[in-house]
Amino acid sequence: MNRSSKKLLVANRSEIACRIFQAAQEMGLATVALCAPGDENAKHVTEAQVVLPVPSYLDADSIVREAKKAGVDLIHPGYGFLSERSHFVRAVEAAGMGFLGPKPETMEALGGKIAAKEIAESLGIPTVPWAKIEMKSQSDDQLRLTALSAAKQAGDYPVLIKAHAGGGGKGMRVVRQESELMELLESAGREAQSSFGDGTLFFEKYIEGPRHIEVQVFGDGRGNGVHFFERECSLQRRHQKVWEEAPALRLPEATRQGLWESSLKLVRAMNYRSAGTVEYLVDEKGNYYFIEMNTRLQVEHPVSECITGFDLVHEQIELALLGDAYAIPDQGAVQAQGHAIEVRVYSEDPAQEFRPCTGVVSHLVWPSGPGIRVDRGIEVSQEIGTLFDAMCAKIIVHAPTRALAIKRMQYALNQTLIAGVGTNLEYLTRLAYDPKVVSGVVTTKTLDQEYQGFKPELSAFAASVLTEVLPLSTGSGEFRRNTGSLQESAQESLWRTVKL
Ligand code: ADP
Numbered sequence: 001m002n003r004s005s006k007k008l009l010v011a012n013r014s015e016i017a018c019r020i021f022q023a024a025q026e027m028g029l030a031t032v033a034l035c036a037p038g039d040e041n042a043k044h045v046t047e048a049q050v051v052l053p054v055p056s057y058l059d060a061d062s063i064v065r066e067a068k069k070a071g072v073d074l075i076h077p078g079y080g081f082l083s084e085r086s087h088f089v090r091a092v093e094a095a096g097m098g099f100l101g102p103k104p105e106t107m108e109a110l111g112g113k114i115a116a117k118e119i120a121e122s123l124g125i126p127t128v129p130w131a132k133i134e135m136k137s138q139s140d141d142q143l144r145l146t147a148l149s150a151a152k153q154a155g156d157y158p159v160l161i162k163a164h165a166g167g168g169g170k171g172m173r174v175v176r177q178e179s180e181l182m183e184l185l186e187s188a189g190r191e192a193q194s195s196f197g198d199g200t201l202f203f204e205k206y207i208e209g210p211r212h213i214e215v216q217v218f219g220d221g222r223g224n225g226v227h228f229f230e231r232e233c234s235l236q237r238r239h240q241k242v243w244e245e246a247p248a249l250r251l252p253e254a255t256r257q258g259l260w261e262s263s264l265k266l267v268r269a270m271n272y273r274s275a276g277t278v279e280y281l282v283d284e285k286g287n288y289y290f291i292e293m294n295t296r297l298q299v300e301h302p303v304s305e306c307i308t309g310f311d312l313v314h315e316q317i318e319l320a321l322l323g324d325a326y327a328i329p330d331q332g333a334v335q336a337q338g339h340a341i342e343v344r345v346y347s348e349d350p351a352q353e354f355r356p357c358t359g360v361v362s363h364l365v366w367p368s369g370p371g372i373r374v375d376r377g378i379e380v381s382q383e384i385g386t387l388f389d390a391m392c393a394k395i396i397v398h399a400p401t402r403a404l405a406i407k408r409m410q411y412a413l414n415q416t417l418i419a420g421v422g423t424n425l426e427y428l429t430r431l432a433y434d435p436k437v438v439s440g441v442v443t444t445k446t447l448d449q450e451y452q453g454f455k456p457e458l459s460a461f462a463a464s465v466l467t468e469v470l471p472l473s474t475g476s477g478e479f480r481r482n483t484g485s486l487q488e489s490a491q492e493s494l495w496r497t498v499k500l
Pocket of ligand 1: 167169170172204206207209236279291292
């Protein structure tokens with residue numbers, strides 16, 4: 001097959017587009033980027049061989065039309081945007097291009113949380129106790145009675161209201177007592193309707209302080225599946241992942257086996273195609289409960305790549321190019337080695353409720369060295385506005401042991417400098433030295449409990465400005481770098497030194 005004549009478009013932006021371009025180039029494919037208004041100087045736009053202007057990254061019709069005109073062969077959706085929209089997959093495939101992700105029917109079947117739970121249950125996969133809420137054509141009194149009985153059915157208080165079409169923690173509310181129920185239902189319904197155009201809600205038993213563990217899977221679309229072990233994503237801020245690790249910590253062997261087997265059952269039963277993630281909550285006894293399947297490549301996929309040595313995007317491209325001739329890796333060939341950790345670097349200010357920061361990136365220093373990977377989406381002189389997601393990069397480390405991976409993450413964060421725009425780097429550095437995080441004894445509540453009202457010494461923006469105005473340069477115009485051995489405390493990190 002002549003790959004050099006093939007073109008791969010990424011229907012996304014920033015770090016994930018750049019990461020996919022790397023795989024495409026390694027495999028001999030030409031790279032095609034989209035550029036929405038306001039994103040002209042973005043890294044993914046400057047990196048691609050061909051750039052297609054489109055009105056928006058969500059404009060499926062324009063994207064398919066422009067891609068077809070440009071002779072694109074394959075489209076990777078990344079995550080977010082159109083990545084889980086089945087109508088986009090159908091349009092891409094109807095136009096004769098390959099979609100690097102699951103089939104549209106699979107997306108439809110697993111896209112809604114209620115339907116996904118029903119499928120999981122039919123396969124004997126444990127789910128959190130739950131109940132549907134029928135909200136249509138009922139009087140207020142009827143609705144109240146229905147909601148009260150559904151809450152009981154879901155295991156009684158506390159219960160969690162969730163949106164069927166949910167994502168990103170939207171439409172989620174914890175109800176601790178009956179008196180709050182109706183008010184929270186109404187606000188969750190409003191948020192779900194405005195975020196997803198679907199106000200359907202359901203209840204789930206609220207598990208106090210669980211861990212979030214997920215399994216990276218891959219299917220060939222013909223009933224064969226393989227897993228790439230599990231990830232621990234318990235460190236979350238308001239239900240959003242901040243710090244991810246592979247493999248998971250402190251997990252009984254029977255639980256790990258159960259998680260992998262349940263996930264593969266789902267992949268095989270659905271004839272799942274390409275990369276996906278099966279998400280679970282795990283309680284302190286090691287019981288696990290399916291919550292949903294994400295039918296796409298996830299932000300945190302690099303930690304699974306680090307411990308297994310597989311490149312998941314390579315696999316996605318191979319599968320799309322070879323079709324029935326693709327040979328899925330044998331489970332035995334997928335071995336986990338060492339420990340990997342990822343943190344998400346955002347242009348946001350922890351001192352101000354994590355509000356997005358804006359500015360023009362003036363200086364960048366990325367960490368490097370053995371076992372350090374940076375998936376980056378920004379460049380010097382790029383303007384960071386509020387039009388797009390605030391994630392600028394992911395720092396990933398891999399080491400033979402978790403203890404060394406933690407040290408490596410501390411080192412990597414201490415080596416990182418982003419000036420001109422505020423970031424959460426101080427917050428992440430603080431986490432990397434936090435005794436709880438270092439011990440690995442964490443739950444999904446740890447960050448919200450321990451870091452509520454977290455106040456860095458300076459606002460993220462002030463820190464970034466100071467790094468710029470202080471005499472940072474040496475005579476040769478290079479950054480003064482922290483050349484000391486691994487610091488014992490975050491107090492001495494590069495960017496803290498710079499601030500003083
Ligand atoms: P979304 O798709 O909106 O991100 P998820 O269902 O994936 O929502 O859940 C996101 C996070 O919310 C989980 O990782 C967990 O921290 C928390 N969560 C979800 N369901 C429950 C539950 N039943 N009990 C306790 N926490 C939950």
